Each structure stands twice: as C-alpha cells, then as structure tokens.
Amino acid sequence: MSIQEERASALGPLLRLKGDLVSDEDLLIQGQLEGTLNCAGCVTIGSTAVLTCNVTAQSIIVDGKVQGDLRAERLVTLRSTAEVRGDVQTPRLEIFEGTAFRGNIDTSTEAKQAEFDPEVRARFKRALGAP
Amino acid sequence: MGWFSEDPKRPDASKPAAPSSSHDAAVPVKSSQRALDPRSIEPKTMQVRSSGALPRPSVLGRGVHFRGELEAQENLTIDGTVRGTIVQSQRLLVGRDGTVIGNITARTIVIEGRVKGDLRASESIHLNASAQVEGDLHTPSLQLSEGARYQGTIDMQPKPLLLPALEARLPSASASAQPLLTQPADKALPEAPGSAVRESVRH
Numbered sequence: 001m002s003i004q005e006e007r008a009s010a011l012g013p014l015l016r017l018k019g020d021l022v023s024d025e026d027l028l029i030q031g032q033l034e035g036t037l038n039c040a041g042c043v044t045i046g047s048t049a050v051l052t053c054n055v056t057a058q059s060i061i062v063d064g065k066v067q068g069d070l071r072a073e074r075l076v077t078l079r080s081t082a083e084v085r086g087d088v089q090t091p092r093l094e095i096f097e098g099t100a101f102r103g104n105i106d107t108s109t110e111a112k113q114a115e116f117d118p119e120v121r122a123r124f125k126r127a128l129g130a131p
Numbered sequence: 132m133g134w135f136s137e138d139p140k141r142p143d144a145s146k147p148a149a150p151s152s153s154h155d156a157a158v159p160v161k162s163s164q165r166a167l168d169p170r171s172i173e174p175k176t177m178q179v180r181s182s183g184a185l186p187r188p189s190v191l192g193r194g195v196h197f198r199g200e201l202e203a204q205e206n207l208t209i210d211g212t213v214r215g216t217i218v219q220s221q222r223l224l225v226g227r228d229g230t231v232i233g234n235i236t237a238r239t240i241v242i243e244g245r246v247k248g249d250l251r252a253s254e255s256i257h258l259n260a261s262a263q264v265e266g267d268l269h270t271p272s273l274q275l276s277e278g279a280r281y282q283g284t285i286d287m288q289p290k291p292l293l294l295p296a297l298e299a300r301l302p303s304a305s306a307s308a309q310p311l312l313t314q315p316a317d318k319a320l321p322e323a324p325g326s327a328v329r330e331s332v333r334h
Binding site for chain 2: 020023025
C-alpha cells in the first residue's frame with residue numbers, strides 16, 4: 001500500500017502543463033494545468049495549484065484555484081482555501097467555510113453520466129494516442 | 132460521518148487496475164451503479180486526503196496520459212505516456228513503463244523506458260539497459276548501458292571555452308546552410324515543368 005501511495009501520480013508545484021491530461025489513477029496536482037483533465041479516480045487540486053481547465057473525474061477535492069467547470073461522478077469537495085470560478089456538476093457536493101466560489105451548481109441525480117462512461121473515456125484516450 | 136473511521140486501505144479493491152485496463156474498463160460496472168454505492172465513495176476520498184498533505188516528488192504514473200507541453204522546474208518521473216515537449220526539467224526519469232513521444236530538454240535525463248524524439252541535456256544523459264530510444268542526443272556527458280536500444284545521432288557538444296574557433300565558425304555555417312535548404316524547395320514548385328501542363332489539362 002505504502003509503495004503504491006508513493007508511486008501514485010503527483011504533479012509538483014513547479015510543474016506546468018499545457019494540454020490534455022487523462023488519468024486512470026488518483027492524481028494530486030500542486031502545479032499549473034491549462035487544457036483538459038479527465039480522471040477515472042480522485043483528483044486532488046492542492047493549495048498551490050492553479051488550474052485553467054474543465055475537470056472531469058470520479059471525485060474532486062479542491063484546495064487551490066480553478067477556473068473551469070468541475071464534473072464529478074461521485075463527489076466534489078471545495079475546502080476552505082479553494083477558489084473556484086466555474087460550474088459544478090456532481091451528485092454530492094461539500095463546501096467548507098472560507099471557500100471562494102462563483103458559478104452554478106447542479107447536484108441533480110440525472111447529471112449526465114455519459115461523460116464518465118468507460119467507453120467514452122477509452123475513446124478519448126485512444127484519440128490522445130495512448131497505447 | 133462514520134466514514135472517518137473507514138479503513139483507508141479499502142479503496143484499493145475498487146481501484147481501476149493500472150495500465151492495460153483500457154479495454155477491461157470498457158466492460159465492467161456501469162458508472163451509474165458505482166455512483167449509487169456509498170461504501171465505495173468515502174474510503175476513496177479518505178485515502179487521498181491523508182496522502183494529499185505529504186510533500187511528494189512529481190510522478191506521472193502508469194495510468195496517466197498527457198498530450199501537450201510540459202514544463203517542470205523540478206525533478207520529474209514519467210511512468211505514463213507523454214506526447215509533446217518536455218522543457219526546463221531538472222532531473223527527468225522516464226521509467227520502465229514510461230513512453231515519451233516528443234523532444235525533451237532537461238539538466239539530467241535518465242531513460243529506462245521508450246522515447247521517440249530528441250534529448251537535450253545540459254549535464255548528462257543515461258540510457259539504461261531497458262531503454263528504447265529513437266532520436267538525437269545532445270549532451271556533454273553520456274552513459275549508455277549494455278542492452279539499451281538506440282537509434283540516432285549523438286552530439287557531445289564541446290565545451291565552448293575549449294574550442295572557441297569551432298564555436299566562431301558555427302553561426303556562419305548554419306547561416307549558409309539555411310538558404311540551401313529552403314531555396315530549392317521554394318523554387319521547385321513554380322518552376323516545375325509538369326505543373327503548367329497539369330494546369331492546362333484541368334481547364
């Protein structure tokens with residue numbers, strides 16, 4: 001377990017990415033990302049992170065800054081240091097005191113599942129040229 | 132809030148298996164069904180919360196695929212797939228499972244996986260035994276392990292201070308090489324004898 005945790009994907013604070021990121025595993029982002037983010041696991045957006053992108057994931061935890069829409073299959077958590085500007089679509093939402101948020105929220109259960117369909121994700125990955 | 136006491140190790144079972152799972156992933160549980168199972172929600176979150184606070188080295192894991200431009204002012208390990216350029220990295224390690232298609236610029240580059248593209252290191256490049264590299268290498272120091280597969284040109288650039296004469300010649304050489312490369316290509320199109328004929332045939 002500990003080995004797995006160490007090997008889990010993490011993008012440090014001095015990392016800047018511009019493009020499309022697809023992940024099958026949990027992701028911790030402390031740096032900057034511009035583009036799109038699609039994750040089959042849980043995305044943690046750390047306190048030093050600055051994201052300018054739409055995020056689609058199983059669950060999303062935000063400590064940092066995000067400009068873009070958040071769509072989670074299960075859960076979105078905006079913690080107290082989070083600054084989010086964009087729409088949130090998730091069946092379950094948690095917002096901590098101190099969060100700066102501006103945007104629409106949709107927690108209706110009929111939130112579109114198509115985005116998270118494994119087949120859609122696989123197609124997306126193939127489009128990216130992943131093996 | 133009973134889930135705070137959940138064992139953080141549990142989510143492993145529900146974790147999607149790593150790299151080759153893109154096909155498997157298309158088959159199993161419908162995403163809508165998974166969303167309704169509350170037991171599988173909480174432990175997952177718990178796990179990431181606990182690990183999120185720790186300072187960790189930058190790693191792009193096996194399940195991560197990125198296309199675009201990547202700039203890292205720190206050490207970086209790539210076990211996933213990157214298509215695009217990697218610049219300003221400190222120590223870059225492309226792990227056994229890592230694949231990079233694109234050019235890499237870093238201080239030190241260590242390759243254990245597959246790379247297709249040019250590598251530029253200001254300090255050194257190591258190609259380990261499991262490496263498969265196709266592209267040019269520009270580095271003052273190179274280590275190539277037995278077993279590594281490599282195809283390309285190696286340029287172990289001389290230190291500028293040691294060879295000032297050669298360095299002085301370089302800019303002029305590249306300046307004269309430029310027009311040679313571009314001019315014939317430009318001229319070839321309008322002057323090609325066949326093009327006029329083809330035009331008249333179309334009309």
